[in-house]
Amino acid sequence: MKNRKIRVIFRPEKKEILTSIKSSLKEVIKRAGIKINFPCGGKGICGKCKVKVKGKLSPLTSAEKKHLQPVEKDVRLACQAVVEGNIEVEVYPLSLISFPKILTNRINREIKIKPLIKKTYLSLPPPSLKDQIADLSRLEKYLKERGIRYPFADLDLVKKLPRVMREADFKLTAVLKKQRLLTVEKGDTRGKNFGVAFDVGTTTVVGTLIDLDTGEELATRALLNPQASFGEDVVSRIDFLQSHLEGLKILQKRIIGAINRIIQMLSRVGEVKRENIYLATFVGNTVMQHLLLGVNPTNLALYPYVPVLKRSMELKASDLGIRINPQGSLYFFPNIAAFVGGDTVAVILATSLFDDNSQKVRLAIDIGTNGEIVLAKGKKLVCASTAAGPAFEGARISQGMRAERGAIEKVKLEEGKVEIGVIGGGRARGICGSGLIDASSQLLKEEIIDSSGWLKPSSKAKEKWSSRITKKNNHNGFLLVEREKAQDRIPIVLTQKDIRELQLAKGAICSGIKILLTRLEVEKGEVDEVLLAGAFGSYINPESAHLIGLIPNFPKAKVRSVGNAASLGAIMALVSEEDCKQAEKISEGVDYVELASFPEFPDILTQAMRFGKQD
Ligand code: FES
Structure with a gap:
């Protein structure tokens, strides 16, 4: 009986594979090459790996009972279900991995070209x-x-x-x-001197091909980080390598594979031979850099959170199997602390926060899967890391998704109508971080939520928005997109629980900023500039961010987006020996502040979770 083969058919592709009874549906899906997102690494926490199944599966697990609604007939969580007979599987588009919007814009700044x-x-x-x-x-x-x-x-x-x-x-x-x-x-190969700069993110990997003699940018290409199928955030990936004997090797192999594919694309598009690429620089968060080097980052996730590597590393390309010239050189940025990595060093480098000789007070915020904050007052720099990202990346939000095609990125409530902006046009599939911030600020403005985050509309709001105020999974909710207008006819509702998740995330960022201000004894009125780095900083509406109190109220500060500053930092180190040395100084010269060690942190966080402009 155990050897009986089971037929699994995937719709709409009509792909068919045979498997044995009691196979995990997640593994069957992976074997079929169907790219489903498993944001929590398959632990049944996120409820995002939904599939529709006809046929015999194991009974619903408690995780499924928690995440699935009674109306979701035949819907299962792929990571929980076990195949017990022939089945037909229909994958929800929201569960599929699709390509996120890649941030390629960067600030323009002069780089002194002095190639290594x-x-x-x-x-x-x-x-x-x-x-x-x-x-x-x-x-x-x-x-x-x-x-x-x-x-x-x-x-x-x-x-x-x-x-x-x-x-x-x-x-x-x-x-x-x-x-x-x-x-x-x-022969004479002068003039053929190239390098590649990589920003290795938890979600995406971006590579840029550069002419090392001129600093000219020849091409940029990006891929999803293939490690994402083992968990969307760094902690899930550490969990994966702890629970699998070959976990570290698998994760390293995946990321090196993606980097090599990007190099192949860059060399084709830029019409450059890979043998003429002699240098590659890498920036990433501390965990990504460890995984890329094949160094076990487990202790990063365990008290007292210690990385193996803080210093930079230089290796020969062939040592790691990076397919540039095998004799070429690889440079891995130094880190600052367990959760403030080489990517933050690169942001500081690109924005000149470290070498600003003026007495200006500047704040840089990089919100990715994690949120890093750096405050500079002249030569003094402090930084902190906050666990803010998951909500902003759509995780833990009932219909949340990354900023990719079909995601609601803009929301406006006016005259009883809900106007939405969807990435790529077309019908909405879910909501991403910038949409979430917009929606919350609009709900606040319309008195549908109050400053404590309660979805408890005022009588005026009830009258105006009665057709939109609804319930989902026993939570109060606000209907953003009606069934008829949404993709797959699944209405998009923002729930009370979603708003709580956003409050936690924005509270973490805001309280991090407040603690850094205290640490450097800076008053809010002294802050000259706020720099928003990364994709999130580029796409959010600063006004909405202010309205909900994502960042405190800085009366005289200019707020500006600096795009993919981490990539720019990696490029600077590629073409300039000076900037490479500067990265080393930054790693040593920036003080890391552990927010949890502040006794006042819980009180500051509670206050920062409130909606409305933060003082
Ligand atoms: S619940 Fe299945 S991946 Fe999270």
Whole structure:
């Protein structure tokens, strides 16, 4: 009986696979190559992996009973159900992984080009009986004549040197990274000197191809981080590697695979050979950087939250299997603390927060899956990390989703009508972070929610919005999109629970800012500028953010978006030796503040969770 094969048919693709009885539906879906999102890593917490199934499955688990509504006939959570007979599966579009909106815009700033990789063309005299200098010494002698002294060369290079020299008739180009001879190439290859800068995010990976001699940007490409199928946030990925013997290897392999695919795309689009890419820089949060290096980050998630690596790392491309020139060099940004990584160092670098000689007070906020905050007062910098991201990325919101096609990103309530903006146009599938902030600010303005976050409309609001005030899963809710206008005819409702999740997230950011202000003894009136980094900072409506009190009220501060500042920082380190050194100084010079160690933190958080402008 155990060996009986079960037929699983996926609709609408009509894909069919055979499996054994008692297989987990999640594993069957993965085997079929159907890209479903498992945001909580399959723990039954998020309720986002919904599929419609006809046929025999195991009984509903308690997690399913919690997340599924009685009206959702035949709907199951893919991570919970076990196959017990032939079944037909229909995947909900909201459960599918789709490509998020990738942020490629960056601030314009001048970068002093001083590449770490330099090429020197040499026409060497061939050896003779009167000139029997060893091959490597011959190369070194003529490099020395050009003022390049004592280059270090590794064994792989020494092994290939005699062949390259002779095949090139002793006319060759030496590729150097400071004192290290990276490789030698036949003929004159000057002018073909490229690098790639990577921003390795928890959700997306963005790579940029750069001409190292000119600093010109040749192409940018991005992919979803394939580790996401093991959990949407860093903690779920750590859980995965703890519970699977080969977990760390699997996660590392996935991310390196994605990076190599991006390099392949960049080299094709930029018409650049991969052998001519000699340098790659990487910025990411501390966990991502550990996973990319294959270093176990488990202790980051355990008290007292200690990373293995804080310092930067330099490796040879072939050591990690990154497919640029195998002799090329990889530079991993230094981190600041367990949850403030190389990506924050890169944001600080790109926005010149660290080297600002003026006495300006500036605040940078980067809200991704995690929220990092940096406050600079002249040369003094403090930073903190807040667990703010999940709600802003759509996780833990009943119909939340990332900022991708079909997500509501804008909401306006006017004259009894709800106007929405949907990414990519078309019908709405769910709501993303910027939509959530807009919607809440509008509900607040219309007195549908009060400042404590209660979805308890005033009598005026009840009259005006009676047709929209509804219930879902026993929670009060506000109907954003009616059934007829929504994709798959699933109405989109913002519930009381969703609003509570948003309050927690915005409270975390706001209280983090307040504590950093206290730490540097800065009054709100002294803050000159607020910089919003990352995708979220680019897409939110600053007015809505202010209305709900995501950031405190800074009377004289200018608020501006700085786009993908982390990517810009990675590019700067790629083309400028100075900026690379600066990244090292930032890592050492910024003080990390552990918010939970502040006795006042719970009170500040409670206050910061209230809606309305924060003083
Ligand atoms: S409930 Fe299935 S992945 Fe979260």
